[in-house]
Amino acid sequence: MSTNLLLEDKNAVLYGAGGAVDTACRLPTVRAQFPDVADRAAREQMSYRGFLAELLMAECDDRARRRSERRIRYAGFPRQKSLREFDFDANTNIDPAVISTLAKCDWIRKGMPLCLIGDSGTGKSHLLIALGTEAAMQGFRVKYILASKLVNELVEAADDRQLSKTIARYGRVDLICLDELGYMELDKRGAELLFQVLTEREEKASVAITSNESFSSWPKTFTDPRLCAAIVDRLTFGGNILETGTDSYRLTHTRSQR
Template identity: 40%
Template structure:
C-alpha cells in the first residue's frame, strides 16, 4: 500500500471513529476546491469544520421537529393574515423570535374554530425547534388521556418528568371536550409544574369565564388561569372559519362549472 493510500485509509478510519460523517464525505471535494483557490491549510480545515457543524445542527433540528410530534407541519409563511385580520400579526412575528420561551412566558390563542389557532401554535413551535428548543405538541384531550393511563400504570411521575424536560409544551384545543375531575387535576398538575419553569402555548375556543365548563371546579380553574395568565401573550382569532370559507369557495366554483356545462 502506498504512503498516500495508507494516509487516506487512516484518515477515513479516524473520521469514522470521531463520528464526523460530513467531514468524511466532504473532505476530498473540498480539498480540490481549496487547492484551486490556493487556500492555506487553516482555511481548508475551517471550511471543513463549518460543513460538519452546519450539518450537525440541521440533523439536530430535524430530530427536534420529529420529537415535537406536530400533527401537521405548518409554518408562518403559509398563514393568511389577510383572511384573519383580528390576529395581531406584529405580536405573532415578535413571538417567532422565541424570546418568550427564555422568559418562561405563555401564549394563549383564543377564538372561534377554524380561525388558524392550531396553525399559529404549530408555526411558533416549529420556530422554537429551529432555534434549538425542545418542543412537544399535544391535543389537550389526548394529553389528559395519556396522563390518566400513565397513572393507572404507575408511570405518572415518569411522564410528568419527561414533560418537564421540554422547553415548550403546546396544548391544543382546550374546551372541545370536558374533563373528568381526575383529568382536570392532572392537567392542572402539568400547568402548575410548568409555571415559571417552561413555556406553554394553549389554544382554546372558550373565553376565560367558560373554562369551568371544561375543568369543572371553579377553584381549580381559577388556579390554572392564575398560572397561565401571570406572564402571558394573548392572541385573539375571531374571524370567520378559514375551512368554512374554503368550502364555500369550492362549492361556488363547482356550481359555476356546472352552470357553464
C-alpha cells in the first residue's frame, strides 16, 4: 500500500482512532498536527517510519515546551527577563562569558550559591530572573521570592507551627532566587529563620541572591554579628560572586531619553 493511500483517509483516523489515542495516551500534539504532517508526508513521499518519527518528535518537543512553561510559572518570577535582553555594553562590570557559563547551570547541579552585589538599577534582578528562567528551561525546579517576603512567610509558619513543612518545601527546589536581600533590616528572629533555610540547602541545593549592600555592610541587615558571619559564609562558600557596580542603567537610560 502506498503512503498516499495510507494518508487519504487521515480525517477518519484523526477524528476516530486518533481521538481515541489522544484520550487514552494523552497525545494532543499528535492529534493537532496530524493533518499538516500527513499532508507533508504525502507531498514528500515519506516512508511510514519517517512519517511516524516526524509526528512523535513534534509531540516530544511540545511536551518539553509545556514542561518548561509549567516550571517557569511555578518559579513565580514577577516579570519576564532573558539573557538576550541584557545590555552588556551598558554595564561593563558584567562579563558576558561568565554569564554564559552560569547559564549552563553546572553550579546548580553542584548545589553552589550565586551572589549578585551592586547598586539599584545595575541589572542584578534582571540577571537573577534570567538565570533562574534558564535553569527552569533546563529542567530544574526554581522558586523566586523577595527576601522580605520569605522571612515573613517563615515567621508566620513558625507561629502556626508549620516551620518544618515550610523549610522542607523550599528544600525540595533546586534553586531559590532570593531577591533584594539587604534592602531592609531583619530582626534576630527573622534572620535566624532565614539561616535555617540556608543551612538546610548548604552544599546540597543552590541559592542565588541579589543585594544592594556589600558584604561588609551586611551587619546593617543582620544585626547579630555571629549570625551575619554565618549567613555570609553559607552564601559565598564555593560560589560565584558578581559585582554589578554602582552606575544605574535605568537612570542613565532615562537621562539619555530626555
